Amino acid sequence: MIPEMGHFALIIGLALALLLAIVPAWGAWQRNSHAMALAPRLAIGQLVFVGISFVCLATAFLQDDFSVAVVANNSNSLLPAIYKFSALWGNHEGSLLLWSLILCLWTAAVALFSPQLPLLVLSRVLAVMGAVGVGFLSFSLFTSNPFARLLPSVPADGNDLNPLLQDPGLIIHPPLLYMGYVGFSVAFAFAIAALLGGRLDASWARWSRPWTNVAWAFLTLGIMLGSWWAYYELGWGGWWFWDPVENASFMPWLAGTALIHSLAVTEKRGLFKSWTVLLAIFAFSLSLLGTFLVRSGVLTSVHAFATDPARGMFILVFLAIVVGGSLTLYALRAPAVSSRVSFSWVSRESLLLFNNIVFLVSTLTVLFGTLFPLIVDALGMGKVSVGPPYFNAVFVPLMALLAPLMGFGPVSRWKRDDTQRWKAELMLPGIAAVVCAATLPLLGADYNLWVALAVLLAAWLVFGLLRDIWFRIGGISGFPRKLGRLTPSYWGMVMAHLGFAACIIGVVATSQYSIEHDLKMSPGDTDTVAGYEFRFLEVAQVRGPNFVADESRFEVTRDGEVVANLAPQKRRYLAGGSVMTEAAIDAGLFRDLFVAMGEPIGEEGAWAIRLHYKPMVRWMWLGAIFMAVGGLTTALDKRYRRQRSRAATAAREVQYAS
Known part of the structure; x- marks a missing residue:
C-alpha cells in the first residue's frame, strides 16, 4: 500500500509541476496577478507531494519491501539501516527521485525566500523551474518508475547494494552533488525569465547571484567528497582519474565558476549581460549532459548507472529542447540585452573577462575529451581512449595561466x-x-x-x-x-x-x-617508505554486519616511535559474494600514510600490498571546502536579503510590466 501511495503522490507532483509551468506563465503573459500569485503555492505543493513520494520509497527500503523492484535489486535484509536508506539513491530510479525532490526544494526555496522579487519576475522564474520539473518527473514516471512491483513473484531477499556504495560517502556525496547540479536550474530560470521580459539589468544579476553562489558551493563540496571517496574506497590511492562521470560534474563546475564571476560584473557594471545569460544556459545544459552520460549506458564507469539506452534518449530529447529553446529565445532577444558600457583594458572588468575565457576554454577542453571517444564510437571508427595525459597536457597550463x-x-x-x-x-x-x-x-x-x-x-x-x-x-x-x-x-x-x-x-x-610501493609481504616483513617503516604484523579474520574480511595489521614507525596502527581489509560480502578492498589511512595535514591489500599470493600468509606516502593530499580537499564556504559566505551579503518597501515593489512591478 505504501508504494502505491508514493506512486500516486508522484503523479500529483507531476500534475502540480505542469500547472506551475503553465498557469504563472499564462498569468505573466496576460498580466493576471491572480494567476501569477498561484506560483509560490504550486511550488510548495509540488514539494509536499514529491516529498511524500520520497518518504514512501524510503519506507519501502527500510522495511525490506522486496515486492518493489528497486528495493529487491539494490538492498538486502542484512544491510545496515543507514545503507538501506542511502540505497534509495544508489540506483537509477531512486537517484532520479532524489534529483526531482531536490529540484522541488530549490523551486520552493525561490518561492519562499524571494520577497524582493517582483511578482511578474517570480512567476516567470517559477514557471521555468516548473517546466524543468515536468521533464524530470515525467522521466521518472514514464521510463524509470521507482515504485514498480515484482508481484506475484516476490523474492525472499534482495540482491544487495553494490559494495562500492556501502560507504558513508554514498550518504553525503550524491545529495550534495545534486544540490549543485540542480541548483544551476535557478540561474537558468532567472536567465530565461529575464529574456522573456526583455530586460537584463543589475537587479536581475543581484537576484540571481546568491542562488548561483549557493549552487556552486554545493557542487564544489559534492565534487570534493567524490574525490575523497574514490581516494579511500577504490584502493588505488588516486584522487582524480579524469573519468567521464567525474568530468560530467566537473564541467558544470567550470562553467558555473565563470558564471559567478560574470554575474559580479553584470551586477556591478551592467556589463557581460549576453555572456552571463549564455553561461547560465551553458552551466545547466552541462548538468543535463552529465545526467545523460551517467544514465544513458553510452559509457562504462564505476560511477555510472548502466541503464536502458531508451532512457538516455529521453534525456537527450529533453536536453535538445532545453538547449535549443533557450538559444532560440536568446537569439530573438539578443539585441535587447546587449551591453553598452565601456571599460579600459586595464581594469577589473578585463581581468574578469580573461578569467571567463580561460574557464570557458577549460570547459570546452574537458567536454571535447569526454565526448570524443563516444563520437568516434558512434561513427563506427573504432574505440579510442582519452585519458589523463590529454587532460593534464591541456588543462593544467590553462589553470597556470x-x-x-x-x-x-x-x-x-x-x-x-x-x-x-x-x-x-x-x-x-x-x-x-x-x-x-x-x-x-x-x-x-x-x-x-x-x-x-x-x-x-x-x-x-x-x-x-x-x-x-x-x-x-x-x-x-x-x-x-x-x-x-x-x-x-x-x-x-x-x-x-x-x-x-x-x-x-x-x-x-x-x-x-608521492611514493608508491606495490610488493609482496608476509607477516613479519617490513618496508620503508619516505622514512616510515611499515611492519606487517598479522592477518586476522573479522566479521561485519553483512561481510567477512581478511584484515591485515600494520605498525608504522618513524625513528623508532610508533606513529600509526593501520588495518586494511579485503572484504567478501555475504549476499552477492562480491570482494572489495578497504584501505587504511593515517591522515595528517602534511601527509597521508595509505595501505591497501591486494590478493593472497601463493605462499602461506603472503599478500600483495600497496603502500603509499601522500604529501599534502588533504590540502586539495581543504581548499575545496574553503572555496565552498566562500561561495556560501558571498550569498549572505545583506544586499541580497534587502526587502523593498511596498511602494518600491509596486513601482518595480509597473516597470517590468511596461
Missing part, C-alpha cells in the same frame, strides 16, 4: 586602472612569493621545479589578498575596527581564492612527491 592574473583581481579597480598602481600595490607580495618559491621546496626531499612554481603561484595569491585586506582596513590603525566593515561578499571572494591556492599546493605536491 589563470593563477597569476587572479592576484591582480582583488586590488584592481572597476572601469579604469593603472599598471603603475598595480606595480606599487603588488611589488611586495611579488617579492615575498618569489622568496617562498625559492626556499619552501627545500623543506622537502628534493628541490622540485614544479613544486616551486606551485608555491610561487599560491604565495602570489595569498600575499596579494593579504596586501588588499591591509589596504582596505587602512593598516594597523584600522585593525580590528574596519575589519568588521568588509562585506560578506568580499570575505567570500577571499576564502574562495585562498582555497584555490591551497588546491594548487595540494595537487602539485602530491603528484610530485
Whole structure:
C-alpha cells in the first residue's frame, strides 16, 4: 500500500509541476496577478507531494519491501539501516527521485525566500523551474518508475547494494552533488525569465547571484567528497582519474565558476549581460549532459548507472529542447540585452573577462575529451581512449595561466586602472612569493621545479589578498575596527581564492612527491617508505554486519616511535559474494600514510600490498571546502536579503510590466 501511495503522490507532483509551468506563465503573459500569485503555492505543493513520494520509497527500503523492484535489486535484509536508506539513491530510479525532490526544494526555496522579487519576475522564474520539473518527473514516471512491483513473484531477499556504495560517502556525496547540479536550474530560470521580459539589468544579476553562489558551493563540496571517496574506497590511492562521470560534474563546475564571476560584473557594471545569460544556459545544459552520460549506458564507469539506452534518449530529447529553446529565445532577444558600457583594458572588468575565457576554454577542453571517444564510437571508427595525459597536457597550463592574473583581481579597480598602481600595490607580495618559491621546496626531499612554481603561484595569491585586506582596513590603525566593515561578499571572494591556492599546493605536491610501493609481504616483513617503516604484523579474520574480511595489521614507525596502527581489509560480502578492498589511512595535514591489500599470493600468509606516502593530499580537499564556504559566505551579503518597501515593489512591478 505504501508504494502505491508514493506512486500516486508522484503523479500529483507531476500534475502540480505542469500547472506551475503553465498557469504563472499564462498569468505573466496576460498580466493576471491572480494567476501569477498561484506560483509560490504550486511550488510548495509540488514539494509536499514529491516529498511524500520520497518518504514512501524510503519506507519501502527500510522495511525490506522486496515486492518493489528497486528495493529487491539494490538492498538486502542484512544491510545496515543507514545503507538501506542511502540505497534509495544508489540506483537509477531512486537517484532520479532524489534529483526531482531536490529540484522541488530549490523551486520552493525561490518561492519562499524571494520577497524582493517582483511578482511578474517570480512567476516567470517559477514557471521555468516548473517546466524543468515536468521533464524530470515525467522521466521518472514514464521510463524509470521507482515504485514498480515484482508481484506475484516476490523474492525472499534482495540482491544487495553494490559494495562500492556501502560507504558513508554514498550518504553525503550524491545529495550534495545534486544540490549543485540542480541548483544551476535557478540561474537558468532567472536567465530565461529575464529574456522573456526583455530586460537584463543589475537587479536581475543581484537576484540571481546568491542562488548561483549557493549552487556552486554545493557542487564544489559534492565534487570534493567524490574525490575523497574514490581516494579511500577504490584502493588505488588516486584522487582524480579524469573519468567521464567525474568530468560530467566537473564541467558544470567550470562553467558555473565563470558564471559567478560574470554575474559580479553584470551586477556591478551592467556589463557581460549576453555572456552571463549564455553561461547560465551553458552551466545547466552541462548538468543535463552529465545526467545523460551517467544514465544513458553510452559509457562504462564505476560511477555510472548502466541503464536502458531508451532512457538516455529521453534525456537527450529533453536536453535538445532545453538547449535549443533557450538559444532560440536568446537569439530573438539578443539585441535587447546587449551591453553598452565601456571599460579600459586595464581594469577589473578585463581581468574578469580573461578569467571567463580561460574557464570557458577549460570547459570546452574537458567536454571535447569526454565526448570524443563516444563520437568516434558512434561513427563506427573504432574505440579510442582519452585519458589523463590529454587532460593534464591541456588543462593544467590553462589553470597556470589563470593563477597569476587572479592576484591582480582583488586590488584592481572597476572601469579604469593603472599598471603603475598595480606595480606599487603588488611589488611586495611579488617579492615575498618569489622568496617562498625559492626556499619552501627545500623543506622537502628534493628541490622540485614544479613544486616551486606551485608555491610561487599560491604565495602570489595569498600575499596579494593579504596586501588588499591591509589596504582596505587602512593598516594597523584600522585593525580590528574596519575589519568588521568588509562585506560578506568580499570575505567570500577571499576564502574562495585562498582555497584555490591551497588546491594548487595540494595537487602539485602530491603528484610530485608521492611514493608508491606495490610488493609482496608476509607477516613479519617490513618496508620503508619516505622514512616510515611499515611492519606487517598479522592477518586476522573479522566479521561485519553483512561481510567477512581478511584484515591485515600494520605498525608504522618513524625513528623508532610508533606513529600509526593501520588495518586494511579485503572484504567478501555475504549476499552477492562480491570482494572489495578497504584501505587504511593515517591522515595528517602534511601527509597521508595509505595501505591497501591486494590478493593472497601463493605462499602461506603472503599478500600483495600497496603502500603509499601522500604529501599534502588533504590540502586539495581543504581548499575545496574553503572555496565552498566562500561561495556560501558571498550569498549572505545583506544586499541580497534587502526587502523593498511596498511602494518600491509596486513601482518595480509597473516597470517590468511596461
